[in-house]
Amino acid sequence: MHSDTDMTRPRSDSNAALAAPAPLVDIGANLTNKAFRGDIEPVLRRSAAAGVDTIVVTGTSVEGSKAAVDLARPRPGVLFATAGIHPHHASAFGSRVLEELRKLAALPEVVAVGECGLDYNRMFSPEADQLRCFEAHLELAVETGLPVFLHERDAHDAFVGVLERYRTRLSRFVVHCFTGGARELQAYLELGAHIGITGWICDERRGRHLRDLVGTIPAERLMVETDAPYLLPRDLPGRPKNGRNEPAFLPHVLEAVARCRGDDLAALADATTLTARRFFGLNG
Numbered sequence: 001m002h003s004d005t006d007m008t009r010p011r012s013d014s015n016a017a018l019a020a021p022a023p024l025v026d027i028g029a030n031l032t033n034k035a036f037r038g039d040i041e042p043v044l045r046r047s048a049a050a051g052v053d054t055i056v057v058t059g060t061s062v063e064g065s066k067a068a069v070d071l072a073r074p075r076p077g078v079l080f081a082t083a084g085i086h087p088h089h090a091s092a093f094g095s096r097v098l099e100e101l102r103k104l105a106a107l108p109e110v111v112a113v114g115e116c117g118l119d120y121n122r123m124f125s126p127e128a129d130q131l132r133c134f135e136a137h138l139e140l141a142v143e144t145g146l147p148v149f150l151h152e153r154d155a156h157d158a159f160v161g162v163l164e165r166y167r168t169r170l171s172r173f174v175v176h177c178f179t180g181g182a183r184e185l186q187a188y189l190e191l192g193a194h195i196g197i198t199g200w201i202c203d204e205r206r207g208r209h210l211r212d213l214v215g216t217i218p219a220e221r222l223m224v225e226t227d228a229p230y231l232l233p234r235d236l237p238g239r240p241k242n243g244r245n246e247p248a249f250l251p252h253v254l255e256a257v258a259r260c261r262g263d264d265l266a267a268l269a270d271a272t273t274l275t276a277r278r279f280f281g282l283n284g
Contacts, residue, residue, distance in 0.1 A: 088122070
């Protein structure tokens, strides 16, 4: 395993960041979030300097998905997009929204359907609306052959129940930002899901259980992500004062995952990148 000193590169700002031993893919970053308004180019430069050379920009609404496509279009091979409706916005879902998503899914920049799924934690949309919206996304994924970028919070049993009905017709699906326990992880792996791990694993308050679980995820189904601007790793040296996470911090997440799995850092970097490129069908 490389030491932190071995992996550190000079930075032009005060936020220290590791540099990956091999190019990484951040499979989930909300770069259209207002937190990045005004400095997206410096963010991308820091990402590239840290070895994160490919980013999948998450779409969580029609407008957000279109913005993700607009961000990706002038940066081919570097940025890609997903197109979907987050369960928080499921109440606004309807035939017109579905048609917009269908058009977006046909664009070359879009590499997955989602973010979609179920969130029974804050219940911003009723269960019935969430289920209807979720199933429509899965139907779209079946129709297009695109993989699915999934969200689940406090809705495991209902979530699995829906996926079980679609699993044989879906090409691939990833449970993004996995934070659950052993029971949930086993169920997702038995369904054939890929698993996305974020800086949650670096949280000594809420993520300690992930440190034991991450070693049970098959390497060929493990991917890493920041979920930026959210989930800034709590143990990140030189944490930015504004609390904003960004793709440049993905090597820190990778290092934590490698340490918990007992994996060689460079080998894990190669494995997660290969898995992500295969999963999303990325060029290169």
